[in-house]
Amino acid sequence: MPVSPRPPVINIYQPESEIRHPLRLLCQMGQDLLASRELAWRLMVRDISAQYRQSLLGLLWAFIPPIITALGLVVAKNSGVVNIGPTDLPYPVYVVFSMALWQTFVEALNGPLVAVTQAKPMLAKVNFPREALILAKLGEVGVNFAIKLGLILLLFLWFRIAVTWAVVLAPVALIHLVLLGTAIGLFLAPLGILYGDVSRGLTLAVAPWLLLTPVIYPVPTQGWFGWVVNLNPVTPLLVTTRELATHGVVSNPAGFWIASSLTLVALGLAWLLYRLAMPFLIERISA
Amino acid sequence: MATRSGTPPTPDAEPLVKVTGVSKKFCRDLKKSLWYGVQDIGSELVGRPPQASLRQDEFWAVRDISFELHRGQCLGLIGHNGAGKTTLLKMLNGLIKPDRGRIEMRGRVGALIALGTGFNPVLTGRENIYVNASILGISKREIDARMEEIIDFAEIEDFIDAPVQSYSSGMTVRLGFAVASRLNPDILIIDEVLAVGDIAFKIKCYNEIYRLVKHSAVILVSHSMAQIARISSHCLVMDHGKKAMMTDNVAQGIDCYNQMAPSMTMTQMGDGRATLDKMLIATGQGEKVTLDLRRERPAQVAVRYRDRLTLAVAIRVDPGVRYIRPQFSFLDIEQRFVAQLTPPRPIQNRPGRLIITATVDQISLNQGTYSLGCAFYEASGSSEIVLVAFRDMVSLKVSYAGYLGAAPIQLLGSWRIK
Numbered sequence: 001m002p003v004s005p006r007p008p009v010i011n012i013y014q015p016e017s018e019i020r021h022p023l024r025l026l027c028q029m030g031q032d033l034l035a036s037r038e039l040a041w042r043l044m045v046r047d048i049s050a051q052y053r054q055s056l057l058g059l060l061w062a063f064i065p066p067i068i069t070a071l072g073l074v075v076a077k078n079s080g081v082v083n084i085g086p087t088d089l090p091y092p093v094y095v096v097f098s099m100a101l102w103q104t105f106v107e108a109l110n111g112p113l114v115a116v117t118q119a120k121p122m123l124a125k126v127n128f129p130r131e132a133l134i135l136a137k138l139g140e141v142g143v144n145f146a147i148k149l150g151l152i153l154l155l156f157l158w159f160r161i162a163v164t165w166a167v168v169l170a171p172v173a174l175i176h177l178v179l180l181g182t183a184i185g186l187f188l189a190p191l192g193i194l195y196g197d198v199s200r201g202l203t204l205a206v207a208p209w210l211l212l213t214p215v216i217y218p219v220p221t222q223g224w225f226g227w228v229v230n231l232n233p234v235t236p237l238l239v240t241t242r243e244l245a246t247h248g249v250v251s252n253p254a255g256f257w258i259a260s261s262l263t264l265v266a267l268g269l270a271w272l273l274y275r276l277a278m279p280f281l282i283e284r285i286s287a
Numbered sequence: 288m289a290t291r292s293g294t295p296p297t298p299d300a301e302p303l304v305k306v307t308g309v310s311k312k313f314c315r316d317l318k319k320s321l322w323y324g325v326q327d328i329g330s331e332l333v334g335r336p337p338q339a340s341l342r343q344d345e346f347w348a349v350r351d352i353s354f355e356l357h358r359g360q361c362l363g364l365i366g367h368n369g370a371g372k373t374t375l376l377k378m379l380n381g382l383i384k385p386d387r388g389r390i391e392m393r394g395r396v397g398a399l400i401a402l403g404t405g406f407n408p409v410l411t412g413r414e415n416i417y418v419n420a421s422i423l424g425i426s427k428r429e430i431d432a433r434m435e436e437i438i439d440f441a442e443i444e445d446f447i448d449a450p451v452q453s454y455s456s457g458m459t460v461r462l463g464f465a466v467a468s469r470l471n472p473d474i475l476i477i478d479e480v481l482a483v484g485d486i487a488f489k490i491k492c493y494n495e496i497y498r499l500v501k502h503s504a505v506i507l508v509s510h511s512m513a514q515i516a517r518i519s520s521h522c523l524v525m526d527h528g529k530k531a532m533m534t535d536n537v538a539q540g541i542d543c544y545n546q547m548a549p550s551m552t553m554t555q556m557g558d559g560r561a562t563l564d565k566m567l568i569a570t571g572q573g574e575k576v577t578l579d580l581r582r583e584r585p586a587q588v589a590v591r592y593r594d595r596l597t598l599a600v601a602i603r604v605d606p607g608v609r610y611i612r613p614q615f616s617f618l619d620i621e622q623r624f625v626a627q628l629t630p631p632r633p634i635q636n637r638p639g640r641l642i643i644t645a646t647v648d649q650i651s652l653n654q655g656t657y658s659l660g661c662a663f664y665e666a667s668g669s670s671e672i673v674l675v676a677f678r679d680m681v682s683l684k685v686s687y688a689g690y691l692g693a694a695p696i697q698l699l700g701s702w703r704i705k
Contacts, residue, residue: 009393009394009395010391010392010393011381011391011392012389012390012391012392013378013384013385013389013390013392014384014385014388014389014390015336015337015339015384015385015387015388016336017330017333017334017335017336018331019332019333019334020334038426039421039422042417042418042422043418043421046405046407046410046414046418047407049414050407050409050410053409053410054409121401122401122405122422123382124377124382125382125398125400126400126401126404126423127380127381127382127396127398128423128424191325194321194325195321273328273332276328276331276332277328277331279382279383279384280324280327280328280331280383280384281324281328282377282383283324283384284320284321284323284324
């Protein structure tokens, strides 16, 4: 077979830190991101089809957890076991919708560490654009949310929830929510590959974090608790998504803009960390 | 610097692979290794050069390796386990960074390293082809165009739409190789992938590799010296991370590797009912070595292929043992058990010292270094208990000027051509 004449790609590997050539590094990051699209698609299709092929209930698994959580909470609220203030939506819709958003955030948060851990043998042996792992996980998060969206739509119809034109903006806020999870996950992934403590700590942190986010209760406005909840960067992103998707009135636009800009900056930095750390991680993991 | 053959066989002026003074350190201690990893990432982030000297518990896994490789050349990389071959390959492939030195790779790099990377056992062979190809950087279009070719090559027509978990290990590897060899790289890295599959498939793989070798610069790691001899144009012998020899005379390199047999320490085992104190090794060339087994220092003996080899031991066995069965074993450089010498019937024990002599009229081991051991069993009924055994007593170097065979045993035959 003749060797096709292509411009020679020159790869240079040396001990010097890549951050000393920021322009070259940024170019490579961009190139790799573009180059990883096809692989990311393949990996996503692989993981999703394998997941559903080995399951009897299949799609139902996306519906069951939010329904059970919502049922539990509705019963608890109606019987007066927990005291939750009035929500701007009927409570079952409020809980199912908010839980779906929260779960999507948590999936995005866990995504990078899970993806890299699963891909260890691949990472240790094949040089492929590392961004593909993250993109594939993001795709999976998106697909999972799309499935949950079906349930949410049914509930919206059942409870006759009025939706305004602002609903078209809801995905923008949702993307920021997912990106925030990804950014935090990416920050933790390098350390998490080296030390098992990170993934344990993450699991442990998610439960109290849920309680500090207005998912099963409305946004608190007073007291130290309200203050803590509003400092939580998930709060403005999640609440704005919910508001845009329903009555369309954004209660805290400033908070949203601050949180979303923070998200984008953090994502960039986390991506850089992920990339630069990768050769050192591969060196330390045995696959 | 690297030794280079007189004229590069292709018009490429620049070498495709240029490795200059590359070193890499590893850490023996896991806890420290992880912590050093965190430190190294920190240094990388602030743009500080990495720690050039060794920290506690670190050692050089690869040390000061340099070579150049042009299109059409194939470098055979040989050395014992832990010599640093795989680490060097990982640096060449850009998976890990060198701690010192510089690597320049010009062109598309392909690696036949982990066959079937990314296979998901639940998915079908066809689906996995796309995944695997995508990981290796082969586009869907290329795969679509060559799907039939891949399935044919892997010889799994009937199973292509069955889940990969129902495949035999041979089928999985065949499929992996079939995909990976669709690459058309400028630089090809091969690590021990031909150690698998049946002989017919191995031959197909060889032919495929020959095809790739012609158009690319190849780095081949293998423990099979025959493979190295057949494919390589150059040879780099590594020993504890360092270069032991770099040559374009591959036979010479293989010889260097064979001589680097890991330093042996004789070990004794058994239940104490027999003592072995002396051993004599004699060759047809008149060489004679007497080994004092109480001092337990191994000896080295050189023998030529087809030479006579005599092994004699002096042994005392507890009178309670009625029959003994001696066995001499020959292990190759990878500690594989390649040949044994055992009498057809057990030997009756006698009080006092027993001299047992075995003669092989024509030694038919392939060229290389072998480790000789012996074991004496109590032969009673079906069970055999080890009375006394020695490992790594003698390092036997078999030399042969002619054909370098691939198998450890080169049978003696007479040939007639009409």
